[in-house]
Amino acid sequence: MKILVINTGSSSLKYQLMDPDTQEVFAQGLCERIGIDGRLTHKIPANGAKYEFDIAMPTHAEAIQAVMDALTSAEHGVIKNMDEIDAVGHRVVHAGETFACSVMISQAVIDALEECIPLAPLHNPANIVGIRACQKVMPNTPMVGVFDTAFHQTMPPRAFIYAIPYEYYTKNHVRRYGFHGTSHYYVSRRAADMLGRPIEELKIVTCHLGNGSSVCAIDGGKSVETSMGFTPLDGLPMGTRCGAIDVSIIDYLMQTHHLSIDEVMDILNKKSGVLGVSGVSSDFRDIEAAAAQGNERAKLAIDMFCYKTTKRIASASAAMGGIDAVVFTAGIGENSAELRAQIVENLGFMGIKIDPAKNNVRGVETDISAADATVRTLLIPTNEELVIAQDTARLVRGE
Ligand code: ADP
Numbered sequence: 498m499k500i501l502v503i504n505t506g507s508s509s510l511k512y513q514l515m516d517p518d519t520q521e522v523f524a525q526g527l528c529e530r531i532g533i534d535g536r537l538t539h540k541i542p543a544n545g546a547k548y549e550f551d552i553a554m555p556t557h558a559e560a561i562q563a564v565m566d567a568l569t570s571a572e573h574g575v576i577k578n579m580d581e582i583d584a585v586g587h588r589v590v591h592a593g594e595t596f597a598c599s600v601m602i603s604q605a606v607i608d609a610l611e612e613c614i615p616l617a618p619l620h621n622p623a624n625i626v627g628i629r630a631c632q633k634v635m636p637n638t639p640m641v642g643v644f645d646t647a648f649h650q651t652m653p654p655r656a657f658i659y660a661i662p663y664e665y666y667t668k669n670h671v672r673r674y675g676f677h678g679t680s681h682y683y684v685s686r687r688a689a690d691m692l693g694r695p696i697e698e699l700k701i702v703t704c705h706l707g708n709g710s711s712v713c714a715i716d717g718g719k720s721v722e723t724s725m726g727f728t729p730l731d732g733l734p735m736g737t738r739c740g741a742i743d744v745s746i747i748d749y750l751m752q753t754h755h756l757s758i759d760e761v762m763d764i765l766n767k768k769s770g771v772l773g774v775s776g777v778s779s780d781f782r783d784i785e786a787a788a789a790q791g792n793e794r795a796k797l798a799i800d801m802f803c804y805k806t807t808k809r810i811a812s813a814s815a816a817m818g819g820i821d822a823v824v825f826t827a828g829i830g831e832n833s834a835e836l837r838a839q840i841v842e843n844l845g846f847m848g849i850k851i852d853p854a855k856n857n858v859r860g861v862e863t864d865i866s867a868a869d870a871t872v873r874t875l876l877i878p879t880n881e882e883l884v885i886a887q888d889t890a891r892l893v894r895g896e
Contacts, residue, residue: 505627586889648678707827736779
């Protein structure tokens with residue numbers, strides 16, 4: 498079976514053509530600068546080939562067409578024609594409370610996702626445009642939506658309710674939703690496989706630490722608590738996002754600097770996090786390099802990020818009344834041995850201890866726990882595309 502996985506952003510579109518059963522990736526790539534000019538990077542893992550093209554992409558429709566042309570091209574294609582694609586799986590960020598699992602896309606589903614636009618104004622419109630653009634060029638190919646929020650729909654009300662008047666939940670759907678669900682789902686299942694134990698009997702804390710970061714408590718395979726909230730702004734400090742702050746700061750900044758609400762929200766979304774604290778960069782590689790050269794604010798940004806992540810791991814464990822394993826994934830979690838070590842440094846009291854030699858790795862699935870640790874610490878590269886492809890195949894086969 499050949500499944501095309503599409504992940505549409507506001508000005509970008511990532512794709513992967515893969516077999517969900519053998520996990521073979523036939524081709525993968527990225528359209529960037531959609532709406533500006535347009536650039537396609539197309540890779541074929543089997544022979545390591547990489548192609549780059551400048552292609553006009555005024556809208557996502559041209560980007561999808563460029564992907565189709567690349568996949569079927571005589572020189573660098575991997576399929577003869579589009580009929581070889583059995584189905585398309587779309588990543589969708591926000592499904593509100595409507596979908597607790599992946600679904601076949603119909604007009605009713607698109608309508609429901611449109612209703613969620615106010616909940617994710619930066620993400621959902623692009624996801625819907627991606628779906629529509631694919632439907633246009635592949636009108637007869639089944640499409641499936643896989644939602645970032647779905648995995649967290651198992652959270653109990655005590656975890657998702659904010660302490661504000663209840664009618665804002667019942668009338669306006671203001672609640673904690675949580676994101677990165679596909680990633681938390683994938684790494685928790687891999688963790689159970691690595692530990693050789695059924696997921697149903699495990700308490701796992703998964704740490705997706707990338708440009709956006711979130712921690713999730715997974716009890717018996719189900720998400721029961723997560724750090725992101727109504728939007729992906731909540732929880733941990735991130736590359737440019739502030740994470741959880743005292744909301745009174747918003748009003749105070751508006752008053753003292755004569756800023757509009759849009760300006761303050763822009764600061765909290767795009768100029769805060771480790772970029773705002775360090776003044777160096779939103780990328781941890783730059784911040785770690787600056788800290789190594791003695792930049793105190795870069796060091797503070799790292800200390801703050803690690804400290805808050807440490808506390809989140811402990812509170813996620815408390816939400817489950819225990820912990821069997823902690824998992825690190827995504828850009829920082831997979832690559833930075835220093836940050837992993839600093840995050841778990843104060844968690845020895847809970848039985849979390851890592852072996853420095855085993856921790857000195859990046860991007861591989863491995864157990865980095867110390868010999869005397871009572872909680873396993875695992876490094877697991879995430880693979881959201883595989884989950885999307887497998888869910889798509891399952892629904893298309895009617896399983
Ligand atoms: P996204 O959330 O956009 O999917 P990723 O999961 O790819 O992001 O994570 C990207 C981030 O990972 C980068 O911004 C950078 O901060 C961090 N990162 C990547 N490689 C390293 C590394 N070797 N050391 C430290 N941080 C890294």
